[in-house]
Amino acid sequence: xxxxxxxxxxxxxxxxxxxxxxxxxxxxxxxxxxxxxxxxxxxxxxxxxxxxxxxxxxxxxxxxxxxxxxxxxxxxxxxxxxxxxxxxxxxxxxxxxxxxxxxxxxxxxxx
Numbered sequence: 001x002x003x004x005x006x007x008x009x010x011x012x013x014x015x016x017x018x019x020x021x022x023x024x025x026x027x028x029x030x031x032x033x034x035x036x037x038x039x040x041x042x043x044x045x046x047x048x049x050x051x052x053x054x055x056x057x058x059x060x061x062x063x064x065x066x067x068x069x070x071x072x073x074x075x076x077x078x079x080x081x082x083x084x085x086x087x088x089x090x091x092x093x094x095x096x097x098x099x100x101x102x103x104x105x106x107x108x109x110x111x
Contacts (some may be wrong), residue, residue, distance in 0.1 A: 002026035002100040009093060009105030012085055016109070020080040022095030022102055032098075034071060034078040038091035038107075045094065049080060063089075085109045 008020040020036070035050040049059045049069040057069050068081040078095065087109045095102040 002097070004095040004097065004100055004102035006093065006095050006102045006105040009107045011108045011110065014086055014109055014111050016085050017081070017083045018085065018107060020082070020093055020095075020105060020107075022078045022080075024076050024078070024095075024097065027097060027100075029076040030073045034069075035096040036069060036078075036080045037094045037096055038089075039094070039104075040088075040091040043091075048093070051078065082107070087111045 003025045005023045006020060008018060010018060012018055031053045033050060033052045036048040037045050038048050039045040047060055048063060049057060049067055051057050051069045051071050055071060059067060066082065066084045069078065071078045090107060090109050092104040092106050094104045
């Protein structure tokens with residue numbers, strides 16, 4: 001049974017930083033491509049960043065240079081370091097691998 005458990009969300013002022021974590025179980029983590037998505041109220045879920053098994057990364061254009069996705073295979077955890085946060089980054093952030101999703105963690109950025 002695959003489990004993805006996110007943590008690290010919260011309320012932060014614009015310009016601040018947060019680091020999200022996603023602990024995975026039930027998968028061969030070292031070969032799994034992992035991703036972060038987000039969903040703001042009234043909007044569709046959207047891609048934020050992905051990292052593959054060789055740690056190659058891809059980012060949504062609007063977060064490039066501000067967000068960094070990384071992974072620690074020993075800890076079976078993927079991270080999303082978010083800097084220079086903007087109010088438009090406010091959303092529920094979800095961890096993903098394949099068809100599996102975590103429960104989400106709320107990120108709120110105040111102006």
